[in-house]
Amino acid sequence: MPRWGMVIDLDKCTACQACTVACQAENNVPFAGPDETALDRSKHWHDVMTELGEEGRYPDFHVRFIPRPCMHCEEPPCVKVCPVGATYVDDDGIVRMNYQRCIGCRYCTTACPYTIRYFNWYAPEYPAGYDVYLNPNVPVRPVGVVEKCSFCIHRLEQAKREATAQGRELTDADLVLLPACNQACPASARYFGDLDDQESTVSRLSHSPRAFRLLEDLGTEPKVYYLAEEKA
Amino acid sequence: MGVGEGGIIVLAIMAVASAIFLSMLIWLMQPEKKD
Amino acid sequence: MKQEGTTQEDATLFEPLLRTGKGFYVTVAVLVILIAWGAYALVRQWVLGLGVTGMNRPVFWGVYITNFVFFIGLSHAGTLVSAILRIVKAEWRRPFTRAAEAVTVFSLPFGAGSIILDLGRPDRVLNVFLYGRFQSAIMWDVTCISLYLLSSVFYFYLALIPDIAMCRDRLNVGPLRARLYKFLALGWTGSERQYRRLDRLMDIMAVWLTMLVVIVHTVVAWIFGMTIVPGWHGAFIGPYFLVGAIFSGVGAVIITTVILRRVYHLEDYIKPVHINAMALFHLSLSLLWLYFTFVEYFTIFYGNEPAHMVVFNAKFWQEFSPMFWIMVACCFVIPVAILSNPRTRTIAGAVVASIFVNIGMWLERYIVIIPSMARPRMADIGSYMPTWTEWAVTLACFAFFALLYTLFTKLFPVIAVWEMHEARHQSVPEAVGRVRSYMPGATASSLPEE
Numbered sequence: 001m002p003r004w005g006m007v008i009d010l011d012k013c014t015a016c017q018a019c020t021v022a023c024q025a026e027n028n029v030p031f032a033g034p035d036e037t038a039l040d041r042s043k044h045w046h047d048v049m050t051e052l053g054e055e056g057r058y059p060d061f062h063v064r065f066i067p068r069p070c071m072h073c074e075e076p077p078c079v080k081v082c083p084v085g086a087t088y089v090d091d092d093g094i095v096r097m098n099y100q101r102c103i104g105c106r107y108c109t110t111a112c113p114y115t116i117r118y119f120n121w122y123a124p125e126y127p128a129g130y131d132v133y134l135n136p137n138v139p140v141r142p143v144g145v146v147e148k149c150s151f152c153i154h155r156l157e158q159a160k161r162e163a164t165a166q167g168r169e170l171t172d173a174d175l176v177l178l179p180a181c182n183q184a185c186p187a188s189a190r191y192f193g194d195l196d197d198q199e200s201t202v203s204r205l206s207h208s209p210r211a212f213r214l215l216e217d218l219g220t221e222p223k224v225y226y227l228a229e230e231k232a
Numbered sequence: 233m234g235v236g237e238g239g240i241i242v243l244a245i246m247a248v249a250s251a252i253f254l255s256m257l258i259w260l261m262q263p264e265k266k267d
Numbered sequence: 268m269k270q271e272g273t274t275q276e277d278a279t280l281f282e283p284l285l286r287t288g289k290g291f292y293v294t295v296a297v298l299v300i301l302i303a304w305g306a307y308a309l310v311r312q313w314v315l316g317l318g319v320t321g322m323n324r325p326v327f328w329g330v331y332i333t334n335f336v337f338f339i340g341l342s343h344a345g346t347l348v349s350a351i352l353r354i355v356k357a358e359w360r361r362p363f364t365r366a367a368e369a370v371t372v373f374s375l376p377f378g379a380g381s382i383i384l385d386l387g388r389p390d391r392v393l394n395v396f397l398y399g400r401f402q403s404a405i406m407w408d409v410t411c412i413s414l415y416l417l418s419s420v421f422y423f424y425l426a427l428i429p430d431i432a433m434c435r436d437r438l439n440v441g442p443l444r445a446r447l448y449k450f451l452a453l454g455w456t457g458s459e460r461q462y463r464r465l466d467r468l469m470d471i472m473a474v475w476l477t478m479l480v481v482i483v484h485t486v487v488a489w490i491f492g493m494t495i496v497p498g499w500h501g502a503f504i505g506p507y508f509l510v511g512a513i514f515s516g517v518g519a520v521i522i523t524t525v526i527l528r529r530v531y532h533l534e535d536y537i538k539p540v541h542i543n544a545m546a547l548f549h550l551s552l553s554l555l556w557l558y559f560t561f562v563e564y565f566t567i568f569y570g571n572e573p574a575h576m577v578v579f580n581a582k583f584w585q586e587f588s589p590m591f592w593i594m595v596a597c598c599f600v601i602p603v604a605i606l607s608n609p610r611t612r613t614i615a616g617a618v619v620a621s622i623f624v625n626i627g628m629w630l631e632r633y634i635v636i637i638p639s640m641a642r643p644r645m646a647d648i649g650s651y652m653p654t655w656t657e658w659a660v661t662l663a664c665f666a667f668f669a670l671l672y673t674l675f676t677k678l679f680p681v682i683a684v685w686e687m688h689e690a691r692h693q694s695v696p697e698a699v700g701r702v703r704s705y706m707p708g709a710t711a712s713s714l715p716e717e
Contacts (some may be wrong), residue, residue: 040323040649049645074562077495084398084406087266103319103394104387104416106327107405113493115325115646121318143316144387215644218495238399242410253421256471260425260464261453267412 004150004151005195005223006179007205008067012189013231014188015065020046022184023069026152027138032126043118045149046181064229067190069181069221070095070116070149071097071214072222078108093223094151096139102145109146113215117148151192159206172200195223283531284438287677290530298455298670301460305663308656309384319656325643326651328336328636330383334661336508336632337515338378338668339412339487344516345371346419346480349426350473358698359544360538361690365683366527368423373671374519375416377664380406384660404486404493409481418479422472425465428455444678457562484509491635498567498578498639505509514598515550515628518621521545523672525618527681536682539614546617550606553624556600572645581638586650590630597627631673 011216023029023046030118032042051064072095079087079095086102089095109117123143134140137154141147155178163170175193182190193202202225205211210227286674310321322329348367352360383389399406432455434440435448455461488508490501521542528537564583567575582591605611641649676683 081401081403084394088367101389101394109327112646122316228475236407238401239396245410246413249417256468
C-alpha cells in the first residue's frame, strides 16, 4: 500500500502563495468575505505561515515562510476524537472527510495541533457568476460541517483510474506535481508521492539531512516534510 | 472497535440499567401476603 | 414505621400544592418570555448556521461548551447532598434532599442539551448512535451522562413515592392531578415492609449515584484532558473538574433552598443550623478549590514549558487576566471572607457567597476552555466575543431550568415529608443508639439510663 506524503523545499519557496490560490480554486473553498475574515473565519485548506525569528531587529531579523497543507498524520489526533467516524484514515494513509456524516461538533478542529481544519459557520458563498468555475470533481460542502485539505484525493483517484486503464502503475512523474498546490508552484519547490517507494522523489528527499517535520515531538507522525533553508 | 458499535453499546447499557431499575420498583411494590 | 396521616403536621409543606399566589404567575411569565427570546435566537442559529455566534478559528468552542460543563456541575448538587450525606448519615440533610435532587434532575438536560445546541448539524445527532466510536471521549460522555440522568430521575422518583401517596390520600385536587398522583404512587401503602425495602433501595442507589458523580464529571473533564491541547491535557483535570462541580453544586443547593424557604415559608424546616452546616461544607470546598487551582498553575509555571506558558500568560497577565482574577475573587476570596466569620455566616451571607461561587465557577469553566484555544501552537492568536445569540440561549437555559423547578414545586412538596416523619419518629432514637454504641462498655444496658 502506498504511503502518500509531501516534501516542500523551503530554500526554493518564494512565498508567492500560488499554492494557496490554486488549492482554493481546485477545491471549491468558499470565500469568507471581509466581515467573516475579520471574525477569524476565513478558510484556507492550504495556507502559508509566517514564522518570525526570535532574534534580530529590522532589517536584520529572520523570517521563514512555511506552506502548510494538512499533515495527513499517521497518528492523527483529529481522527481519534471524532465521535462518528466522519474523519478517518484510508488505506493509503490519507486523512479523509465524510461530509455527509459530520455532525459539526468541532472536536477534531480543536484537537488538531496544526489548526489545519476549518468549519462552515454559514452556508458556503461564492461571488456572483463563480459557479461556472466550481470544480465538478470536488463536492461543495454544506453549512455546519468541517473540511480540510485532502491531498487532492480526487486527482489521485483519477490518476489511478487512468493508469489502470492504460494497464500500468503510477510513476513518480505522475505523482510529483499531482496536487493542485504542487502543480501551481512556479519555483518547483514541492513534491508529492509514495514515501514507501524508495525510488520516489519524496522518499529520497524525506531522508535528506535538511528534512524536518512540524511539531515532531508530539508523536503525530506528519507526512509533510520540509527541507530547511541552507544558510547563505 | 470499528464504526457503528458505539450506539449499540450505549443503548445496551441504558437498557440494562432500565431493567434493573424496573425490577427494583417491582420488588418495592410487591403485594404483601395477608396472614 | 407505619405512615401516619396526621393532617396538621407538615401542612405547610402541602400549601404550595393547594394555593397559588400572584408571585407564581409573574415568575412563570418572566421565565416564559426569557425562554421565548432564547428560542428565537436558537431557531435563527439553526436556520443560518453557527456563524451567528462569536466562535471562529481557532476558538472553535465557546459559551455553549462552557454551559455544558457548568450545568453538569450543577447537577452534582443533588447527588452529593442527597446521596452522599445519606451514606454518612448526616441527619441535617433532610430538608435539603428533595430540593437538591430536583436541581440535579432539572439541570442535567441543559447540560446535555448545551452540547446539542453547539453542534453544526443538530439534525444529524442520531449519527452519534448510528456510527458512534468509543475511541472518542464524546461517546464516553454520551454513555455516562445518559446513565446518570436515568439513575438520578429514578432516585428522585423513588424518594418521591411516599409523598406522592400522601398527596393521593390527603389532597383535594382536580381529577387530572388526582389521577396523576394515583398513577405515580404505584399503589404505595406505607407498610413496614415497603419502607424497609425503600430504605434498602435508596442505600443502593446512593452508592451507585456517588460512583456516577465521580465518573461523570471525570469523563466530562476528559473531553478536554484527552486531547494534547496545552492547558487541557494532564492527569489533574479530572479531579479538578470534580471538585469544581461539587463546589458549584453545593452553592446552587444553598441558593435554591433559601429561595424556597422564603417563597413557601419554610423557616421552621430550613433553620439557620441547616444553612450553617451547608455553609461550612461550602467553605471547606472553597479552600479545596484554592488548593487545586494553586497546584495546577504553580506546576505549570515552574515547569516553564513554552506551549503551556503561552496559555498561562494569557490567563495571568494578558487579555484573560481580568476574568481570571475575578474568578479567584468569586471562588475564594469573597466566599472565604463571608463563610469563615460566624458573624457573616448567616443565611443571607451563605446565599451571597453561593452566588459569587456560581459566577466564579462559570468563569472558571470559560477560563479552562477559551484561552487554550486562543493560543494555538501553529496559528495566529485567537480572540472570542460571544454574541447576543449565545447569551440569549444561555439565559433561556437557566430560565427553562427555573421554570421546570417552579412547576415541580406546585406538584410535589419540596421537602420530603416522609423523611421528616422518619426523622421525628425513628432517627432520633436511632442516632442516640448509635452514639451510645460508640462509647466504651460491653452492652447498652451497662450504661446509665438518662
